[in-house]
Amino acid sequence: MSYVDEVLARVKEKNASEPEFLQAVEEVLDSLRPVIEANEEKYRKEALLERLTEPDRQIKFRVPWVDDKGQVQVNTGYRVQFNNAIGPYKGGLRLHPSVNIGIIKFLGFEQIFKNSLTGLPIGGGKGGSDFDPKGKSDREVMAFCQSFITELYKYIGADVDVPAGDIGTGAREIGYMYGQYKRITGLYEGVLTGKGLTFGGSLARTEATGYGLLYITRELMKCHGMDMKDKICCVSGSGNVAIYAAQKAQQMGAKVVTVSDSTGWIYDPEGIDVELLKEVKEVKRARLTEYAAARKSAEYHEGRGVWQIKCDIALPCATQNELHLEDAKQLAANGCKAVCEGANMPTTLEATKYLQDNGVLFICGKASNAGGVATSALEMTQNSERLSWTFEEVDAKLEQIMVNIYHNIDDAAKRYGMEGNYVAGANIAGFEKVANAMLAQGVC
Numbered sequence: 001m002s003y004v005d006e007v008l009a010r011v012k013e014k015n016a017s018e019p020e021f022l023q024a025v026e027e028v029l030d031s032l033r034p035v036i037e038a039n040e041e042k043y044r045k046e047a048l049l050e051r052l053t054e055p056d057r058q059i060k061f062r063v064p065w066v067d068d069k070g071q072v073q074v075n076t077g078y079r080v081q082f083n084n085a086i087g088p089y090k091g092g093l094r095l096h097p098s099v100n101i102g103i104i105k106f107l108g109f110e111q112i113f114k115n116s117l118t119g120l121p122i123g124g125g126k127g128g129s130d131f132d133p134k135g136k137s138d139r140e141v142m143a144f145c146q147s148f149i150t151e152l153y154k155y156i157g158a159d160v161d162v163p164a165g166d167i168g169t170g171a172r173e174i175g176y177m178y179g180q181y182k183r184i185t186g187l188y189e190g191v192l193t194g195k196g197l198t199f200g201g202s203l204a205r206t207e208a209t210g211y212g213l214l215y216i217t218r219e220l221m222k223c224h225g226m227d228m229k230d231k232i233c234c235v236s237g238s239g240n241v242a243i244y245a246a247q248k249a250q251q252m253g254a255k256v257v258t259v260s261d262s263t264g265w266i267y268d269p270e271g272i273d274v275e276l277l278k279e280v281k282e283v284k285r286a287r288l289t290e291y292a293a294a295r296k297s298a299e300y301h302e303g304r305g306v307w308q309i310k311c312d313i314a315l316p317c318a319t320q321n322e323l324h325l326e327d328a329k330q331l332a333a334n335g336c337k338a339v340c341e342g343a344n345m346p347t348t349l350e351a352t353k354y355l356q357d358n359g360v361l362f363i364c365g366k367a368s369n370a371g372g373v374a375t376s377a378l379e380m381t382q383n384s385e386r387l388s389w390t391f392e393e394v395d396a397k398l399e400q401i402m403v404n405i406y407h408n409i410d411d412a413a414k415r416y417g418m419e420g421n422y423v424a425g426a427n428i429a430g431f432e433k434v435a436n437a438m439l440a441q442g443v444c
């Protein structure tokens, strides 16, 4: 049995109840085959893949808090510190009822390669809780965040592990967490990113994941002889990534005609009104039905269905496994030219394969959504030098990072004879740096 198959079998046996984690490991190891085969004896002796697929540590803790009725509620908190070979653990905190250890491990594993691809010195980690901020008062969210940090503060630090936002964790949550960390430790340090602009946050961090997604998409299109002008884009999701992806796509001259949330989706043939979307989602924290109610050209549909709309570019920006095989078939049949992931692992393995085999350009999230964490690393840099850069400075760096990522993954795929396979390219380019660092640092 090859070393990759051996490790895959072991990982499956050890983590049988964690399907998302297994999916992420399978995708990565499968596409690393040519690299591993070229170094099989050495990597096997060093147990490199066993070490890469086993987190440095997994922290799980109780998060008790009091709701507005005076009732004590209990949630579970997680932080998976996966790999710090190239820098302090870095990755977001997801607050969503679906969160469990398998989800956090998949996200933490992806983060290792994504963070490596940014070219910046950050390791991989992820955390979160099954707490649902939806429908909670500000006071309840604060009570949860304070309790969460009261336990997590022991394990994080500006040079140790730097959490950030993810689904359910935005500026409000990061602010409450930062305040509690500061209160307990007495430290005013860059322990979290995505902070408010008045206390160490970076300009352009809010926009970074969505903007970065469009910078890499434009580069992909350009290198295939196409531009963004008048392209029809389907976006899924309506959170931070989707909103700023839509905004940047429209600034580039494309037309975004869809967005979605957990209960339904919008088709707006005139183009999504990003300001209205921001008002509904960021200010009112309301459902998309409110968007439809306020805009004549918008149709609201229950359930899922974004991918049936004919488009040139599909940008899945909602959550994992939201683009299935049937969706991939529909997109390809409709003449879609490119799918670039804004969310983490939104496309299933079968759907990815179908797109790749049927001439649809495909960039996986660990490359195409790396702009968020890259800008978090720029926030860390600004915190360390106690300076803040202008929006234009940060945005220009972000754009350069995304263009570099595209060319690095393109080159890596070509080096191993897999031209155009950006999944393999991303996994290989991300892996090489981490593997070199791990080997240089000895058995640890």
Ligand code: GLU
Residues within 6 Å of the ligand: 090, 091, 092, 093, 114, 162, 163, 164, 165, 166, 167, 193, 344, 369, 370, 372, 373, 374, 376
């Ligand atoms: N949650 C984001 C991601 O999936 C950002 C993480 C960060 O900024 O640390 O990459």
